Structures are given as C-alpha cells and as structure tokens.
Amino acid sequence: MIAKRGILELIYNRDKVTSFNEYPFNIPALRNLSTLKFHPKVTYLSGENGMGKSTLIEAIAVACGFNPEGGTVNFQFSTRSSHSPLHQYIRIARAPIRPKDGFFLRSESFFNVASNIEELDKEPFGPPVISHYGGVSLHEQSHGESFWSLFTHRFSGNGLYILDEPEAALSPSRQMAMLARMHDLIQQNSQFIIATHSPIVMAYPDADIYELTEDGLQKRKYTETENYKVSHQFINNYQRMLKILME
Template identity: 75%
Template structure:
C-alpha cells in the first residue's frame, strides 16, 4: 500500500468568508467546496475557461509557501501582485512524510522566474542557480525548451510539483514525454497537482480528476471529462466537425 506523502487534502475555511458574493469566492470552483482530497501521486483540475482552475491551484501553491509568481520555495521575487486572497482561506493537510523539493509553475510568469535566476547568479553568492536547470539561461531557450529543462533537470524525487496548464509550452509529443517523466518522479515519491486542458497531460492512470463546472467541483473519470470528449470527437470526425464549425461563418 502506498504511503501518503506530501499533501493529503485542502479545505476551504468557509466560516472566515465575509463576502461570498465577491471575487474570488464567487468563482464556480468554490461553490459548495469544503474539502478536496488529493491523490498521493497526481491530482488533476479540469474544466472550461473561467471555472477557477488557475485561481484555485494558485491558492493551493501560495498556501504551501510558494511564490505567487512561481518557482521553488526559496523564490521570493515579486513583479506584479496579481494573486487573489484565496490562499488565506485555504487550509492544507499534510502527511507525516513531507516533500523535500518542490516547484510551482505558472506559464504566464515563467519568464519572470528565468529573470530572477539570472539576477541571483549575477550576485555570485554560492553555486549558480541555473546549473540546476540544465546550465543554459531559460531566456536563451524557447518556452517549450525552458519548461522541458525545468522538468528534466530541476524536478527531482520526493517533490511537490504544482503546475498550471503546463501543456501551453509543450507540443503533443513533449506532453507524452512529460507523462513518462512524471512517472519516473512519482516512482521517486513525488506528487503532482496539475490544472490542465490537455487530454494527454491528464492521462496518467493512477490519479484523481476533478472537473470544475458552473455547479462546483466533481470527481470524474478520464473519458468523462469534457476535454477528452471534445478532443476525441474532433479527431475521430474532424471533417464533419470542421464543416459544422465553419458553415455559419
């Protein structure tokens, strides 16, 4: 039986909320949310745009001590404070065995992480930070290459990895390779929490998938997610689907 490590659940402290009709408490993801159980290997947040995936995963990351703009636990830079106050209402339940490593990936601010790494290395204090990311400046690589360097070089065993739409940087082939790399890290006692639209990224079999809808959050199976069903239908009947999509244009 797998020993639970890292995070076991997150709880929304609803009794502290004084303005439930205001953002971020009015987003669909928080309707009726009390406690969300987390899988020891992979937990996915799936759903349409605007349902609150990024807001919720950001709050989980900040509640765990990560910088709102991303990075590892020792990143403290701030370019623009855009995160919500939701993390102040999130209570994180941890297993007895805690992760020793971790990273919060936000695609929209990953550039800022690369800049901060360069600034830290210019100070010349201690080993070069970039060496743990493959040794090549993240700004000298494409967005996809930079994220792949992060996944291959910076991520290691016994880690907690919180990823917001990682597929934005990766081709379908690299998304499949990401699953393989995840499996390696999970075998080394790592845990992932991922918000994604990608049916490829979401395909890890030993996981929990939560679908975020207008009515709140519900646990679902892989083939019942909207992302899978829409992608499956399009790929298997793309000519007819394109015809339908374009006929009224």
C-alpha cells in the same frame, strides 16, 4: 490509499468568507467546496475557462509556501502582486513525511522566474542557480525548451510539483514525454497537482480528476471529462466537425 508523503487535503474555511458574491469567492470552483482530497500521486483540475482552475491551484501553491509567481519555496521575488487572497481561507493538511523538493510552475509567469534566476546568478555566492536547470539560460531557449529543462533537470524526485497549464509551451509529443517524466518522479515518491486543458497531460492512469463546472468540482473518470470528449470527437470526426463549425 493513504499517503505518507506530500499533501493530503484542502480544507476551505467557508465561515471566514464575508461575501460569496465577490471574487474570488464567487468563482464556480468554490460554489460547493468544503474539502478537496489529493491523490498521493497525481491530482488534476480540469474544466472550461473561467471556472477557477488557475485561481484554485494558485491558492494551493501559496498555502504550501510557494511564491505566487512560481518557483521553489525559496523564490521571493514579486513582479506584480496579482494573486487572490483565497490562500488565506484554505488550510492544507499534510502527510507525516514532508517532500524534500518542490516547485510551482505557473506558465504565464515562468518568464519572471527565468529573469529572477539570472538576477540571482549575478551575485557571486555559491554555484549558479541555472546549473540546477540544465546550465543554459532559460531566456536563451524557446518557451517549450525552457519548460522541458525544468522537468528534466530541476525536478529531482521526492517532491511536490504544482503545475498550472504545463502544456502551454509543450508540443503533443513533449506532453507525452512529460507523462513519462512524471512517472519517473512519482516512482521517486513525488506528488503532482496539475491544472490542465490537455487530454494528453491528463492521461496519467493512477490519478484523481476534478472537473470544475458551474456547479462546483465534480470527480470524473478520464473519458468522462469534457476535454477528453471534445478532443476525441474532433479528432475522430474532424471533417464533419469542421463542416459544422464553418457553416
């Protein structure tokens, strides 16, 4: 399937790297990376902690023009400059039709996005920014409710949505609801790039899954991923698993 919208491919300019022994170029995700093709609907990055999911998805987002701490391409705040220089070493090939909407959700810094929205709304110019997020301060909602307000109110379709561990604040039932919301937005020509540990979030059927391992990125089927296998084994044999873990 050839995408007409969104982003098509990541090209990693390895020739520009001066040392593969330094961060971020020494992370496992980059070990054998040269290109990464994006599914026109959903691309998942999965894998253990420390394999480079967040570093890679951050670089993709920044290379696409998003603020490193999250938000739309119009957010320009900086609370703490902690992003890696990896975005300077990648190129994003884009489809002929550009998305009209977009958002980078970084779960660990969404608080900073909420704070910046409140700062912006202190200025008496135009409609309040928070009106695009459901009209209620994100700080006056639980972490999960504020995430859900983003999905239901701010994401409007025909967009590129890059999400780093969106399950961090969502219950299992809300994660399933997120899949339904994703499907609605995909039907409206949206594209998702998602880094996740959740076998629920990762279950969208029309998607590509890349598992990040010590050997680099490996394309997997859903049931082949480590997150699925571990969760499936635990839920179906939890008493035995608990006995093994607590011996």
